[in-house]
Amino acid sequence: MKITPFAFSLLLFISAAQSQTPAPAAAPAAPAVVMPPQAPDVPAEKYGKDGKVNPGFIASHEKFVSIAKEGKTQLVFLGDSITAGWAGNGKDVWAKAFNGYTPANFGIGGDRTQHVLWRIENGELDGGIKPKAVVLMIGTNNSGSDSAEGIAKGVTAIVKTIRAKQPQAKILLLAVFPRGEKASPNPGRDKLKQVNDIIAKLDDNKNVFFLDIGGKFLQPDGSLSKDIMPDFLHLSAAGYQIWADAIELKLAQLMK
Secondary structure, X not given: OOOXXXXXXXXXXXXXXXXXXXXXXXXXXXXXXXXXXXXOOOOOOOEOOOOOEOXXXXXXXXXXXXXXXXXXXXXXXXXXXXXXXXXXXXXXXXXXXXXXXXXXXXXXXXXXXXXXXXXXXXXXXXXXXXOOEEEEEOOHHHOOOOOHHHHHHHHHHHHHHHHHHOOOOEEEEEOOOOOOXXXXXXXXXXXXXXXXXXXXXXOOOOOEEEEOOHHHXXXXXXXXXXXXXXXXXXXXXXXXXXXXXXXXXXXXXXXX
C-alpha cells in the first residue's frame, strides 16, 4: 500500500503528539484563612495571618508567667506596645522612676483587650506573684474594629479579673492615650474619648483609681508632637518621662 505525502505527515504529527508528556495539573490555591471575630471582652489568644497562634505572643506570655511564679514583683505594668516600649525608648526613665518598686513589664505589642484578658486568666497573675499595684492601659488596638462600648467592656473585664486574682492589688487604670496627629477631625481619638468616659466610672477610690494623663502629651492646639509621639501613637523617651512624672504621686500612694 502506497502512503501519500499527506498521510505520512499526519502519522508523524500523531506520533509526536503521543510522545509528549502531559503538563501536570495546577495545584489548587490554598484557601484564605478567615479568622472569626474576637469579642473585646472574651479572652482570646492572638493569631497570625496563617490562622495559628502568634509565636511571639506565646513566648512573651510564657516569660511573664515565669516572672509571676518567682513571686518577687511588687508592681505590674499591663498593656500593649505602648507599655512594652518601657523596655525600649523608656528604659532609662523606667530605671529611675520604678526600679525601687521591683516592677515587671507585662506589655505585648499589638495586644487588644481580649488578649490581655486571656493572658491574665492563664497564669500572668497566678503563682507566687502578689503585687501591691497594677498599672493598666489598654484598648487603642481595638479602636479600628470595635465600638467604644465594646472596648470599655473589655477593659472592665480585665479590671474585674485583676480584682479577682489579686484582691490586695490597687489598680491604677489609665485612660487610653490620645492617638493621631490632629485633634480634629480624628475619629479614632473621638472613639477613645468615649471609651475613657465609660471606664472612668470604674474608679471606686478604694481599689480602682482612674487617671487620665492624655492631655499632658498634647500641644496647646490639641495636636501631638513627633518629639513626644514620633508616629503619633508610640512614645519617645520624652513621652515616657511625661508618663512617669504624671503618675509618680499617685503610684507612690498606691505602693505604700
